[in-house]
Amino acid sequence: MGTRPRHRLESDGASSRRGIYRRAAGRAGSLGLTVLSVLGAACIACILASVLFKVSFVVFRTGSMEPSYPVGALAAVREVPASSLKPxxxxxxxRTAGSVPVTHRVVTVMPDAASADGAVLILKGDANTSEDPVEYRVQSARTMLFAVPELGSWVMGARSPWAIGGSTVLLAGLVGWVFWPRQELITSDGGSSEGGAAEPAGEVPVGTAALR
Known part of the structure; x- marks a missing residue:
């Protein structure tokens, strides 16, 4: 039984390792695209919830509602008539369209004689020792649905120009890697090779005499 040349064995081993690396990189790229697809679907779901159910999101930037809602928590809120709120x-x-939103706990809800759905609210932060110094005369408010600690910090960080630019480059790289055309090269003994493609079976190269 003949022995395959050493250089052929080394070439086959290197080709095998390169194939393993390529497959691993391809799986990593596919996993990255899957993660980005899930995040994209979550963003679409948030947009639909905002449009259909008047759901939006707020980030706690101060500690006035600690410990229940720490700094950096992300809360989902839904718009409701102010008169429907309860202590x-x-x-x-x-208070006004241009004022900074305040997220505090309702202490008192008083009817607003000027509006059927409006109310006069007295609020207080859980960590504050006293009620807010002003009353809130509003037609509507956003009530808390749920909150996730720390998630708001990630969301705010993702809105930075560096994060947006980096994610765009990463997405483009993953798409290019996964969909870049590849061609498997086959040797005469059926194995993969980087050296060149095998000649089609049943054909005789030009200038070579066929044996009969």
């Missing part, structure tokens, strides 16, 4: 609810309100 103990956590609500996000704005």
């Amino acid at each position: 103990g609810d956590v609500a996000t309100v704005q």
Whole structure:
């Protein structure tokens, strides 16, 4: 039985290792695309919830609601008539369209004689020793649905220009890697090779005499 040349064995081993590396990189790229697809689907779901159910998101940037809602927590809130709020609810309100939203716990809800759905609210932060110094006369408010600690910090960080640019480059690289055309080269003994493609079976190269 003949022995395959050493250089052929070394070439086959190197080709095998390169094939393993390529397959591993391909799986990593596919996994990255899957993760990005899931995140994209989550973003679409958030947009649909915002449009259909008036759901939005707020980030706690101060510690006025600690320990229940620490700094950096992300909360999902839904817009409701102010008159539907009850003491103990956590609500996000704005006194005017240009004012900074405040998310505190409702202490008192008083009817607003000027509006059927409006109310006069007295709020207080859980970590504060006293109620807010002003009353909130509002037509609507956003009531708390749920909150996730720390997630808001990640969301705010993802909005930075560096994060957006980096994620765009990463996505483009993953798409290019996964869909870049590849061609498997086959040797005469059926194995993969980087040296060149095998000649089609049943054909005789030009200038070579066929044996009969």
